[in-house]
Amino acid sequence: MKPVPFLDLGRLHQAIREPLDAAYRRVVDSGWFIMGPELEAFEAEFALYCEVRHCVGVGNGLEALHLLLRAYGIGPGDEVIVPSNTFIATWLAVSECGATPVAVEPDIATHNIDPELIASAISQRTRAIIPVHLYGQPADMDPINALAARHGLIVIEDAAQAQGARYKGRRAGSLSDAAATSFYPGKNLGALGDGGAVLTNDAAIADKVRQLRNYGSMVKYQHDLAGYNSRLDELQAAFLRGKLAVLDAWNERRRQVARQYSRLLANTGITLPVVPDHADPVWHLYVIRSKDRNALKSHLEQQGISTVIHYPTPPHRQRCYAEFAGLHLPVSETLASEVLSLPMDPLMDAADVERVVGETCAGESARVRIVQGL
Numbered sequence: 001m002k003p004v005p006f007l008d009l010g011r012l013h014q015a016i017r018e019p020l021d022a023a024y025r026r027v028v029d030s031g032w033f034i035m036g037p038e039l040e041a042f043e044a045e046f047a048l049y050c051e052v053r054h055c056v057g058v059g060n061g062l063e064a065l066h067l068l069l070r071a072y073g074i075g076p077g078d079e080v081i082v083p084s085n086t087f088i089a090t091w092l093a094v095s096e097c098g099a100t101p102v103a104v105e106p107d108i109a110t111h112n113i114d115p116e117l118i119a120s121a122i123s124q125r126t127r128a129i130i131p132v133h134l135y136g137q138p139a140d141m142d143p144i145n146a147l148a149a150r151h152g153l154i155v156i157e158d159a160a161q162a163q164g165a166r167y168k169g170r171r172a173g174s175l176s177d178a179a180a181t182s183f184y185p186g187k188n189l190g191a192l193g194d195g196g197a198v199l200t201n202d203a204a205i206a207d208k209v210r211q212l213r214n215y216g217s218m219v220k221y222q223h224d225l226a227g228y229n230s231r232l233d234e235l236q237a238a239f240l241r242g243k244l245a246v247l248d249a250w251n252e253r254r255r256q257v258a259r260q261y262s263r264l265l266a267n268t269g270i271t272l273p274v275v276p277d278h279a280d281p282v283w284h285l286y287v288i289r290s291k292d293r294n295a296l297k298s299h300l301e302q303q304g305i306s307t308v309i310h311y312p313t314p315p316h317r318q319r320c321y322a323e324f325a326g327l328h329l330p331v332s333e334t335l336a337s338e339v340l341s342l343p344m345d346p347l348m349d350a351a352d353v354e355r356v357v358g359e360t361c362a363g364e365s366a367r368v369r370i371v372q373g374l
């Protein structure tokens with residue numbers, strides 16, 4: 001029985017071992033490790049890829065969001081609208097600058113923030129909206145941007161899971177005032193360590209983030225802002241340049257895996273991902289829903305198939321957000337209890353997908369038989 005890993009980064013990196021080795025040698029031989037030519041080159045290449053004017057490399061995705069919020073002057077007393085069912089970093093970035101996250105429920109079909117529910121969450125204190133392109137599928141940005149324009153709000157995309165995705169033909173990360181992304185190793189474009197970036201067409205915001213990431217300094221030993229140390233280092237930038245060269249090919253493989261999943265799992269009673277016409281997703285995750293998710297997960301585990309739950313506990317139910325424990329957010333609570341991410345790896349082959357599908361159906365039909373008392 002061949003195991004199917006969730007994502008085998010070791011094997012993926014074997015496939016591009018030469019450019020990674022070359023990146024390592026360039027940086028080691030240069031003797032320059034922070035804020036140098038690799039970062040500058042990667043920022044230019046990734047800005048071009050994302051179809052924006054400016055890319056600023058930072059320490060990680062959480063910091064990309066946080067520095068952007070600070071660059072826009074968001075702080076104590078302000079409210080920022082966030083999805084109720086995102087990875088907790090989206091909320092933590094808001095809390096980190098002293099502002100308050102205001103949760104809006106997702107559309108149950110796409111799992112992305114429901115634009116129609118945003119209006120009623122806007123108050124006098126609202127400053128910004130952070131839509132997340134969850135699982136690599138762009139949120140419905142046009143109505144969100146229109147609403148933000150009417151209320152004078154900033155829109156910041158959380159594009160951590162969506163490198164290469166498109167919305168109505170345009171790149172995720174280029175669809176609003178600014179975007180934050182993450183190069184955590186498991187993302188579609190992952191570093192070999194932590195990393196992140198800010199994307200924007202606004203030169204002033206890009207400069208502000210450049211300043212904030214480097215102790216609030218633009219000129220060495222001159223500090224006009226109380227900043228941070230949050231930089232994308234030369235080694236990670238060099239690795240990312242090598243990996244950016246294969247991002248489109250690996251995203252295309254993810255699309256093929258997703259297509260095969262969707263074809264083979266159609267009409268099996270399992271709730272599958274829904275892709276609206278406006279979205280060309282990059283399948284960071286392939287997320288199904290099952291009423292007895294935990295049993296299905298353990299069945300797959302017993303068959304050597306690794307799955308992950310994204311995410312088992314919504315932010316408002318985390319202990320660190322005890323102040324929101326009274327919130328009732330039924331859509332994200334339902335999703336948290338039913339979602340299961342199937343293996344998604346650019347190097348999976350058709351036989352791997354068939355095996356995952358076969359065991360997923362076996363696990364589900366056992367459940368259905370039990371429920372029906374057969």
Ligand SMILES: *Cc1c(COP(=O)(O)O)cnc(C)c1O
Nearest residue numbers: 060061062087089090160182184
């Ligand atoms: C990964 C992720 C982040 C945080 O990125 P890090 O680099 O891990 O800090 C933020 N938002 C979303 C949606 C993510 O998936």
